[in-house]
Amino acid sequence: MGDGTSARRLEPSEVPTPERILDAALASFGSRGYDGTSLDALGAALGMSKQAILYWFGSKEGLLDALIDRSARELADVLELALVGADGGWAKVEAVVRSAFRLAGRRPELLGLVREVSRLGPGAALRLVSALQPLIERATAFLEAEMDAGRLRRHDPTILLLASYSAVTGVATEVEVLRALGVEPDRRSLARRRRALIDLLRAALVPAPMPG
Amino acid sequence: MGDGTSARRLEPSEVPTPERILDAALASFGSRGYDGTSLDALGAALGMSKQAILYWFGSKEGLLDALIDRSARELADVLELALVGADGGWAKVEAVVRSAFRLAGRRPELLGLVREVSRLGPGAALRLVSALQPLIERATAFLEAEMDAGRLRRHDPTILLLASYSAVTGVATEVEVLRALGVEPDRRSLARRRRALIDLLRAALVPAPMPG
DNA sequence: CTCCTGTTCTACCATATGGTAAGTGAGTGC
DNA sequence: GCACTCACTTACCATATGGTAGAACAGGAG
Numbered sequence: 001m002g003d004g005t006s007a008r009r010l011e012p013s014e015v016p017t018p019e020r021i022l023d024a025a026l027a028s029f030g031s032r033g034y035d036g037t038s039l040d041a042l043g044a045a046l047g048m049s050k051q052a053i054l055y056w057f058g059s060k061e062g063l064l065d066a067l068i069d070r071s072a073r074e075l076a077d078v079l080e081l082a083l084v085g086a087d088g089g090w091a092k093v094e095a096v097v098r099s100a101f102r103l104a105g106r107r108p109e110l111l112g113l114v115r116e117v118s119r120l121g122p123g124a125a126l127r128l129v130s131a132l133q134p135l136i137e138r139a140t141a142f143l144e145a146e147m148d149a150g151r152l153r154r155h156d157p158t159i160l161l162l163a164s165y166s167a168v169t170g171v172a173t174e175v176e177v178l179r180a181l182g183v184e185p186d187r188r189s190l191a192r193r194r195r196a197l198i199d200l201l202r203a204a205l206v207p208a209p210m211p212g
Numbered sequence: 213m214g215d216g217t218s219a220r221r222l223e224p225s226e227v228p229t230p231e232r233i234l235d236a237a238l239a240s241f242g243s244r245g246y247d248g249t250s251l252d253a254l255g256a257a258l259g260m261s262k263q264a265i266l267y268w269f270g271s272k273e274g275l276l277d278a279l280i281d282r283s284a285r286e287l288a289d290v291l292e293l294a295l296v297g298a299d300g301g302w303a304k305v306e307a308v309v310r311s312a313f314r315l316a317g318r319r320p321e322l323l324g325l326v327r328e329v330s331r332l333g334p335g336a337a338l339r340l341v342s343a344l345q346p347l348i349e350r351a352t353a354f355l356e357a358e359m360d361a362g363r364l365r366r367h368d369p370t371i372l373l374l375a376s377y378s379a380v381t382g383v384a385t386e387v388e389v390l391r392a393l394g395v396e397p398d399r400r401s402l403a404r405r406r407r408a409l410i411d412l413l414r415a416a417l418v419p420a421p422m423p424g
Numbered sequence: 425c426t427c428c429t430g431t432t433c434t435a436c437c438a439t440a441t442g443g444t445a446a447g448t449g450a451g452t453g454c
Numbered sequence: 455g456c457a458c459t460c461a462c463t464t465a466c467c468a469t470a471t472g473g474t475a476g477a478a479c480a481g482g483a484g
Contacts, residue, residue: 017461033331035247038441050442052462060442116331119245122388129392136393153415158393159408162386163379170378171371176334180341181348181370196371203365204416229431250471262472264432272472 018056018066020046025067030112034064034120068124071113072131078103080135083142089151090206092142094198097168101194104172105187111173136161152205164201171197230268230278232258237279242324246276246332280336283325284343290315292347295354301363302418304354306410309380313406316384317399323385348373364417376413383409 015023024046028037039050039060046052057063078099086095104111117124129136139161146152170177171193175185183189227235236258240249251262251272258264269275290311298307316323329336341348351373358364382389383405387397395401 033247035245039443040441049463051444051464054443055460055462118386118388119328119331122391125388126392129389133392155412155415156404156408158395159383159405160412162389162393163383163409163412166378166382166386167375170382171375174330174374174378176330176337177341177374179334180338180345181374183370192368193371196368197375200367200372200375200416203367204412208420251473252471261433263434263474266473267431 017048017052021053021056021063022067022070025063026071026109026113029064029067029116030109033116064120064124065127067113068117068127069131071110072128075103075110075114076132076135080138083135083138089146090202092146093152093201093205096139097164097198097201098194100168101172101190104169105190108173111169115169115173150207153207155204167197167200229264233265233268233275234279234282237275238283238321238325241276241279241328242321245328276332276336277339279325280329280339281343283322284340287315287322287326288344288347292350295347295350301358302414304358305364305413305417308351309376309410309413310406312380313384313402316381317402320385323381327381327385362419365419367416379409379412 021042024042025037028042028045039053043050043053053063057066079096082095082099083092086092100111114128117128140157143152143157143160147154147157172190178185178189178193183193233254236254237249240254240257251265255262255265265275269278291308294307294311295304298304312323326340329340352369355364355369355372359366359369384402390397390401390405395405
């Protein structure tokens with residue numbers, strides 16, 4: 001988006017090999033985890049040998065780094081769009097949360113990777129958060145301004161961000177836990193979970209209306 | 213607790229071998245992850261060979277299962293104590309969150325394992341949540357009763373639980389992310405994070421007081 | 425002293441893994 | 455036609471891993 005590339009949908013065979021590898025890696029790292037994914041298996045799933053992967057990314061860690069970069073960019077693009085697009089105050093917060101849930105429905109692996117990354121040592125986590133830094137800063141500034149203006153209840157912005165992010169990813173992606181809690185994690189329940197979490201956040205963030 | 217065992221603190225050498233193995237496994241699985249922990253390394257850290265571990269637990273997966281069971285029991289004990297002990301309404305919620313944070317300070321590996329487990333496939337997650345089931349049911353019933361009585365704002369109890377749990381573990385244990393966010397995760401900041409998260413939860417849960 | 429049981433060790437194995445080395449065929453520039 | 459690059463492939467390797475087999479060693483029973 002924004003560059004000169006045509007927006008036409010590419011045939012699968014037209015997708016450049018590195019992109020296809022990153023797609024497969026995202027799916028596998030997000031579900032089976034980084035350690036649980038072997039280059040052999042990844043190559044087999046792509047119909048190529050693992051050396052093709054090593055050719056493009058040099059090493060398994062290089063693949064992870066590239067994947068983190070691309071994923072962070074995609075995540076930041078989606079959320080930034082919502083952050084810029086909607087009206088201010090609570091409406092903007094809700095728009096961002098909604099788009100995060102939409103992402104969880106359309107590309108669950110992406111949030112799965114984010115969860116996985118925080119487990120892969122300081123390097124990976126730092127890389128991810130660094131790539132998200134501009135988004136985080138903009139979000140923090142927005143929250144502080146809205147709190148100053150009295151349109152949102154005052155809270156520690158950093159903790160608010162981390163707590164909301166944790167809650168959203170937890171509620172949107174912890175399918176095993178949900179199943180064990182008796183919630184079948186299908187599309188319909190995702191919408192219900194989204195509504196419930198938005199209600200919760202609204203209660204925490206929207207100031208009580210002046211009585212009368 | 214509750215059985216006939218003496219409560220006196222045991223010398224390290226007195227701790228039975230299986231317990232010592234579970235302690236080391238908890239530390240290693242929680243930080244380096246299950247896949248990232250080899251039985252060889254675990255044995256070396258304990259000053260024994262990996263065969264001693266296999267002798268007690270049969271297989272690596274057997275060790276994981278036993279660890280999940282013990283950890284779930286410990287987690288449930290701590291939280292249940294808080295759930296029973298405090299006054300009703302918001303005070304009880306706050307007490308549970310406080311004791312979760314205390315646990316995060318004293319035994320961070322425990323919450324680290326809980327985070328790790330949800331990545332290890334349906335089996336492990338199911339095993340953990342099953343062991344926590346009684347606690348979950350009691351908590352859900354408590355929340356529903358308090359909401360009915362108007363002492364807590366009405367929300368979906370399941371989502372409320374999952375969101376709170378995600379937020380607490382996120383805020384309490386995502387040290388890499390916090391560091392990248394500019395928060396040095398020491399003891400003092402843990403207390404500050406706890407306060408901020410409790411404020412957030414209170415805003416979401418405590419009904420607005422009648423004006424006047 | 426001998427036997428037995430419980431606990432841990434040494435030795436070993438099959439398998440899987442990330443990574444290297446070298447080769448191959450298609451396409452391109454000249 | 456020839457050199458060269460690109461995008462891979464097959465072949466191979468060192469290492470690490472979970473797990474098995476069996477010896478060794480302690481301590482108690484008889």
